[in-house]
Amino acid sequence: MFFLISPHLQPVSAVEIQECQDIRSSGMYVLTADVYGVQYGKDYCIGIFADNVILDGNGYSVEGAEIRFRTTQGVRIVEANNVTIKNLRISKYDYGIYMRESNYTTIINNIVELNVITGIYLRDSHHNEISSNNIVFNGGGIYLENSHNNAITDNTISSNSQHGIELVFSIKTMILNNTVSSNGYGILLDASNNNTVIGNDIESNTAEGVYLDSSRYNEILVNTISSNGETGIYLVYSDYNTILNNTVSLNGQHGIELVFSIKTMILNNTVSSNTFDGVYLAYSDYGIISGNTISSNGDDGIELEASNKTIIVNNTVSLNTFSGIYVHSSSKYNMIFNNVFNNSINVVLDDAGRNYWNTTRIAERDIVGGNYLGGNYWGSPYATGFSDTCGDRDRDGICDSPFQIDENNTDWLPLSRPVQPPPSITLDPGSTMILAMITVLAIIGVIASASRLKKKV
Template identity: 30%
Template sequence: MKVKLIGDCLSKLISAALVVALLLVSAGVASAEVIYVEPGASIQAAVNNSTTGDFVIVKAGDYEENIVANVSGVTVTSEPENPAGVFIRARDENSSVFQVKADNVTISGFNITGSGDFFSTSGAASFRNSINTGNSGEPDVTEGQEAGNTYGPGSGEIFISRSNGFDCPQAGICLDQVENCTIERNYIFENQYGVYLQNSINSTLSNNTCFRNGVWIDEGCSKNTVKNNSIEEGNFILGAHCWDNVIFQNRLSNGGGIGIACCGGGNLVSDNDIVNCSTGIDIYDTQGRTVLSDNRIKDCDYGIYLILVFDSRVYNNTISNSNRGVFLRENSQSNELFNNTITSSNESGIYLLDYSTDNRIYNNYFNNTLNVKAENSEGNIWNTTKTSGQNIVEGPYLGGNFWADLNGTGFSQTTEDSDSDGICDLPYNINGSDFDYLPLAKPPVQPEDDQLLLIEYQITTNESYQGNPAIYNDWIVWQDKRNGNQDIYMYDLSTKKENSDHYQ
């Protein structure tokens, strides 16, 4: 491995630990070189001097430039001893700070800012006012539209490609028609877009923090993985015709949430935390199955919003303190929603509108002032076949849903379960002709660990009356009138023998 120096660093020593680390990383790449960039020198010059497999190591300092990474297989990273010490600001605010135009490139460990006007959370919430289907059902961009055919907030611009197909937009990092690239451990703040992908596949975005910008994956991007990132006051957008992408274990807060545009499918959105966003997860007109699972959504206007969505699976999500927990509209059909917990919604736990029918909705826990609101959306299925197995409230059978309310007077909380099978004795009328025929019943109260739950019951068959049971050490004590007298009986748990005392 060779070492090149960009800038005045002849008088400085290279860390032995750093050299060892790079030797380990580059093992097996005999021709790999390490190129160091000192403050005041050009990162672009270092990239231009690199070849496949090289490492460009940027020393701590402030840099002002726009970098085009057009060398396949190059790694551009901050020095390991000070990964937070490299600040790169766009020299030209109309261009991306990093443009990646070659495959197998890694960008890692930088603070990146200054490309375009940074994200506005009010802009993220403009979705309801910017998209109108009109009579054709096709979206068109409008100004301030507040009429009936308006959609929920969160991904207000997901139908509009931000790229002209040739150049990168204003972004912290832009991947332009590449594959197998890695963007990791960067702090990307106050750009128009944090990370932007166009026509790129098989790339990974991990452990980045975006502040006042977000992640935008434009049309035609497939098989990318976005995991363990934090987006504050921004959003995540997956554009049209995107297939088989994974959005996993990210945290989004105080912005626009996750939006998925039309005509793609096979995408997985799982194990994300979404807090105080206009919409938690917003999906429009997907063509293949989308899976939303194990997400935690809190304090959003809408929890999960499905528009013209078919054959999606929504399960194991927890949604709390939203205006509407789950919203299906505009012919959202043949979706399966199960094992979700939806609580404390201000308007409704689930809202079905405009011929959203033939959806299977079962084994969910609803605890809201109004659990279901449905308009022109009868014909949904609210229970599965009664099947042995633990349900969402730990009962012994799967069936329908658990219907609670915040006052403790919900259907499942008050309806009798005479045979203790965990299913209410009566069906629950959802709306018109729709019923949950197997509503889940309130489970029996279980004692906490190391506590006994004392229940009055007859210990021996010849006793006529028992009352006032109590436990004292190893004794069960109760009153009994078996002989016409008010006697006290005691059962010794250690010897399994009964004693009695008669009193007047």
């Protein structure tokens, strides 16, 4: 992402700023020099306490001191609405931009770096936009507390030691199209509901890529979440969330992990090459895992630990190192059908309860192209799995015998290898004409032979 700090051009009728000061009247203000430190007797450099203010950094810097004896702020916005902060470099404070009880503000095209606590901090502030900023080498990147209906878009947020983006008690925030990399945590939601995390690149963070704690009804959509030091997407005590259409790969622990989190939907994700499991559920019930491609993970494709009544359907689970699905610790009443398992070991049960491995036989296209829904396809990378080799005398796509896993778990309708129709031959017009001529000549030959036989008689 490319950031452009505007050249030193002064807008017409703008108020010039050449030192730290307060802004208490509406209007446009423009820096015409770099400014340093804080105001005498105060803990901030520029304070904005009026509505309808535009502060244009004009490519200049607001820079704090290397050594501080109190908590400092580069730009302080308090009880001010419809403010714009743009084209400013803010560095070496405790808070780069500190905003409280301020709404409808835009923070755009700034460089916010080397601030000790947080680059951009919002508290009790709503309907604000943080867009196209470069937020790097701070303690935390962006922090929102009790702030609602905000948008965080198109920022580069990297190399912050604590977090890239953190929301606390904040609802209905849109986190869109950001690059969030090489931070402590990537994106952290704490007791924050109804937020959307969409279209972000979340890579190479030290801890989790996306971390939800006690957060509900959030959507994590179409993100690339890779090469993070711990789990790609981690939910704890977080219910009713949706994880959809993400690419989750090469993370240092699990791809997706749910702990004490109920009614989560994990849909249409590609989860591959993570160090441990692709999808791991612990003490998490009533979920849906559907339409995912889960492959080449270092442990299990899917692991259920003490997790019940989850629907696992329409997934392709292949080439995982330990097993396709590992069910243990009394996990029970899960519905697992119409999946392709193609691993050296497809299923491992350890103190599992009764689970259901097929639906009723329904005339509907199954995951491998057969004509009936039933159970799962139990394949093998070597084409020696149960479904690869089972008999199917009536060719209905269902194996003639059940696949028994243990005394409490049987796939009664395992899918069989689909019957391939004979290859069709399509002739081009020239070939069709030649074939017709051959046919005519053959008919003529038959007639001639019959005529000769008649003369001999």
